[in-house]
Amino acid sequence: MGDLAGLTAPYRAVLGSRIRAQRSYRTSFLLDLSSSVLVGLVELAEVWVVFHAVTELGGLDLAAVVLVFGLADLAFSLADLAFGHCDTLPTYLRAGTLDVFYLRPQPLLLQLVTSDISLRRLARAAVGAVALGVGLAVNDVPWSVGSVALVVLSLVSGVATFAAMFVWAAGAQFYLVDGAEATNAFVYGGRYAATQPASVWGRPLVVVFGFFFPMAFTAYLPVVTLLGLPGPDWMPGWLGWCAPLAALWAWALALLTWRAGVRHYQGGGG
């Protein structure tokens, strides 16, 4: 235990200072929190407007899609809380400040992840959590040990998958720098895709967001398995249980890309 405390002390010091810093500007912090709640609500409203116009879409009704949204959005906001600021890597690259990280005797990725934490994203996670709770309440979930395990497993795997997406994007940004928006297509596009019924996708989208970036595994597939809904043709009923495999695959992809990116990096010339 003492060893662990010693090892994590530098990270805890940085994170603690970031948390104190954010809370010190109270008005700005409160405004940030309420904006984040609103972000979550409006994203839910985007889904709701579509399902308000049609009663059922791709085998999901409004109740089921709220569950999909809650699961995906909670997983995404928790991953965003911890890994979201990997997005700022291009700024570090352009300014040459990434080189400072190389001077410290700690792993680069771990430093990047623990260099900041955005508390306002907790507010965003609250929206996802409420949607998940409502989704579980209004659907006819056959409660058993198995179904509880499925929900917990898919939430944990979902957080891991989205976190891997942020790391993958950071690795790709070593190559892209100015073209970082291309990675947004898959990170934030992935979040958008994760809240959709994957059964409406054509084959290219199934390949990209169903398997290569396994977004369908973060929420849609587990919900189909949980509620025993008729899924798309390409999906056997038990596929929802494979969310941890999808998370493993996403992390393999992320770490390979990150490693390639770090090796490609030549320094800021400082």
Place this chain on the structure above:
Amino acid sequence: MPRRDSNETRYVPVIVRTYLRLFVAGFRRQSTYRLAALGGLVANTTFGLLKVALLFAAVRTSGGELAGYDVAMMSTYIWISQGMLGSVNLHGRTEIADRIRSGDVAVDFLRPLDVHLASVTTEVGRAVFALIPRGVPSVVIGALLVGMALPDDPWAYPLGAVSLLLGIVVSATTVYLVGVCGFWLLETRGVAILYMVVSGFLAGLFVPIAMFPDWLRVVATVTPFPSMMMYPVDVLSGRVDGAAAVGLVALQVLWLAVTVTAGQLATRAGRRRLEVQGG
């Protein structure tokens, strides 16, 4: 006083030329970020395909027509709106906000230019350039991959072009108002996030406004956001034509007048409030 008159007639073209130069500078600055434009195009296309999957399924589930949209019209809506994303500011970040926070805006006030109009002109220049690498390719990719409806009425093209330009300008004048909040707030990120969330939704970025429930449609209509994206898309796609299309353009002009007036007033009030540290 005839002398003063002759001075003013010479003064006007100089002013026009100055703003034209600012517009061109914005246009050229944006043209140097080619990789960024390509990245934006990848993002536009990916989001576009996801929207196609969801909204096409919605139209098909309702028997081929939903809120006046068939599949082809929905495709036109999706790809024109995706194409406009690089030109219409729906993220709330502006240069003026940074310049107010850093105090650089004090230098802008010393220049013989209107800070508000100069900032908006540069922003519009950048936005118009973005139509070349992001706007047109998005529409072409959409037309090739998915197919789309074309307007029957040839008037849709010139009127649509006017509406598109108005949409870009209204977005620049509206987001400027977010930036100048900095005179009073210093840190405008919270306001910018608020703007980002509300503008995309109410501009009709994710779902066309015609699909909104009535009360939400009313809420959208009393904001400038549909003027930035939904109205230009409606006019350009020919979904709304004839007198109704002219009506939408008139509504855009109204919002332009409102936001420009607010921008002028806020800039003047902010200038009196501005306090810059250091020397």
